[in-house]
Amino acid sequence: MSLASTAQSSPRRTRLFDFLQPGARAAFTAIAVTAVVVLFLAPIIILVVTSLRPGWGVYYIYRGTEFTLANYVEVFQRSVVVEAFINSFLLSTVATILSLGVTVTSGYMLSRFKGWLPKTWFTSIYVFRTVPYISWVLPLYIVNESLGLYDTFFGILAAHVAVHVCFFSWIMKGFFDGIDPSMEYAAMIDGCTRWGAFRRVALPAAGPAIAALGILSWLWTWNEFLFALILTGNRTPLLTVTMAQFVTELGTEWNLMSAMAVMAMIPAVIITLFAQKYVIQGLRI
């Protein structure tokens, strides 16, 4: 599209966008950009503003100048909120490390080998990725309950590692596909074992991509709701469910809920601002 400007010298029929040329084209871009920014930023700004309003002021969001940080103080005086933040942080970190560790070799295998085994494994991954989460988390609840794992850290951790097996194997395969295997062959000729070639050559080369996926994985676990709703209760409060309970328990205390939502949003904002390059790399399919 940007090349259209080079075509201006060539003769052509008058078209709809032609009368926008060339100064108005910038105006069109400006309007479109503004629309996009408003669409994606406005709800976030509304949330932030609400979180800074005193309890009686949230209902008049479009007027008034009263701002306060009291909501944040009040939210963090509740022990369940603090506990939820700590639990979610630990869960995201441990689940990310474990799921990356479990799937990295699987992705490598899918990328480097051919034959019936990789083919079968890839098909199973594809099939299991289509299974809706609730279809296996629902019975996992029964399993956890009978094993005494319901509402424990390990119970929810297992679900979070399991959910990533299929997708991460698939994505990691893509990472290793982008790395030339000839270095590994060279390493093996020089006396490296197969495992050594993977660990010393392929793994470092895929490092940045894996880190990018790790960032996304951390954030997905942080934001996850369904597993937390089904597999945890009062003993292991997690961020998202605690936040959702704010609504039902307290009815209309939107200022407190917004304060918690803004706090929960901070990792996402930090990552978006400072690790954008990695995030976009990790999103590649």
Add this chain to the structure above:
Amino acid sequence: MPTVAADRQPASRGAIPATRRRSRLIGERLNFQIGLILPSVLVLLLFQVVPIFIGTDASFRRWTLYDPDKTWVGLEHYRYVLSDTNFLFTVLPNTFLLMVGSVGLSLALGMAVALLLHRGFAAQRLVQTVVLLPLMIGPVIASTMMRWTFNDQFGVVNAFLGWLGLGQPAWLADRWYAFGVIVFTDVWIWTPWFGLLLLAGLKSLPKEPFEAAALDAAGRWRTFTHITVPMLRPVIGVCVVIRAIDCFRTFDQVWLLTGGGPARSTEVFSIYVYMEAFQNLNFARGSAAAVIGTLIIMVAGLALYALINRFMDVSR
């Protein structure tokens, strides 16, 4: 060398002198492959496959407190779910409507965002950051803020509509308005995903066809429909398949925005299963619905995959 593990491979290559050595190598290779996928396979088996079997087994039983033996009842729960008018005429249509609406709209909007970002302008990085935000903050916070934005009494949307002098609907109290808000939220979350993947696709396209089109005096719209879209087809196809399959299991947005209400009219598949299992406390019936839904999405997913494959072949 002792002849360990030589018999593992069939003796199809018996004629070659180096059989033993070679088949040992193949055996070693297979062991290495198995070793590489073993952790993933174990996790998948333990925490997904086994639960799925347990859930399927439960769906054939009576799973209530007053029946500790969990009597085998066969297809009773399946018969119930498949004759439940709520499931057939509300839940399934909602699920597919959400899938079509969300995927279609976020694809279209995402394409617009990608084209805009591909133009190149000042503050582009800033806009890209803003566009990335919805995807990063996740469905829970997004649904929460949308619920507040669309609040019928104090929400910004209604304040704005009031300022314009238009009607102020009770967004989440009417079936189709509520469904619209759900679709809007889903589109809000997933447009950036489409946008960024399509932008990456646009950036990887060769320049020559565009130059040729410009020389042939093709207009913007024609360049878009005849060059950009056909060349992006593989990316579009993969995005649509992944997103459509994932959309089938949408839970968070619906649960947090409407809870399936008003009067269970915005329930989608995952919500229905959850309601049956945890609200109506009929775990077996929920499992039966889960099995039915899994089968539906597997068939739909394979069909979609085949369709997209064909669609992508045509473009080559």
